């Protein structure tokens with residue numbers, strides 16, 4: 660972390676014309692015990708666009724009462740030529756999106772919308788620090804994969820156990836710290852604060868990204884700004900879910 664002045668660079672927000680698409684499940688893989696990867700295909704994906712690793716799409720489900728239920732997910736990967744899209748579902752105990760992912764089988768269909776826009780982080784930063792829980796892993800993985808060769812990037816990700824550790828192909832200079840709840844304990848915020856404290860101090864011009872449960876993301880954002888002097892302008896943080904609330908999304912900047 661650094662006390663130096665923030666970079667003058669600003670994140671660029673890009674709008675994309677929203678579009679609804681109906682996709683068909685073509686493959687399902689247990690990436691880890693707690694992460695289910697579902698690959699979709701549709702001719703409508705030939706013009707799918709996602710400019711930033713932390714873009715999100717809306718998934719539409721129908722509730723028992725017929726009402727439409729929406730949940731946000733990250734386009735983990737897409738291939739316009741093959742007309743495919745990959746979503747990684749972190750499995751937890753409740754919720755229509757998770758229930759759908761657990762029950763999904765090849766041939767099922769799912770309606771999606773978006774992305775409606777992207778926050779593009781320019782490739783000008785000297786280093787990147789990406790912090791999150793399982794729900795943030797798809798975006799973290801994409802960012803690690805998409806960073807320019809040799810870029811210094813550290814990830815701190817909280818997961819249940821060593822069985823949830825993932826590996827990504829990247830040419831970036833990637834350092835991974837996995838905080839395992841079965842060893843470090845269940846307090847994700849305290850565990851990540853400790854992991855941040857173990858980082859070697861760096862030069863200026865870094866970018867920090869945080870996502871996960873809303874209280875986790877909010878506390879760590881404040882910790883980075885107030886205790887480590889990281890400029891808020893070179894940071895993006897979001898609550899990807901809220902404990903006890905359904906389908907909640909809390910951007911924090």
Ligand SMILES: Cc1cc2nc3c(=O)[nH]c(=O)nc-3n(C[C@H](O)[C@H](O)[C@H](O)COP(=O)(O)OP(=O)(O)OC[C@H]3O[C@@H](n4cnc5c(N)ncnc54)[C@H](O)[C@@H]3O)c2cc1C
Nearest residue numbers: 715732733749751754755756757901902903904905906908
């Ligand atoms: C921009 C964005 C991108 C996201 N990308 C992904 C992604 O790629 N993959 C992914 O798995 N998730 C992702 N999420 C998180 C996902 O949208 C939420 O976890 C969502 O609440 C899951 O919907 P559900 O229907 O399963 O549960 P809900 O009906 O929303 O919630 C039911 C209950 O489960 C709790 N809950 C929700 N999520 C979790 C969780 N992860 N662990 C424990 N309890 C939980 C809620 O607090 C609630 O009490 C993203 C969220 C945002 C905002």
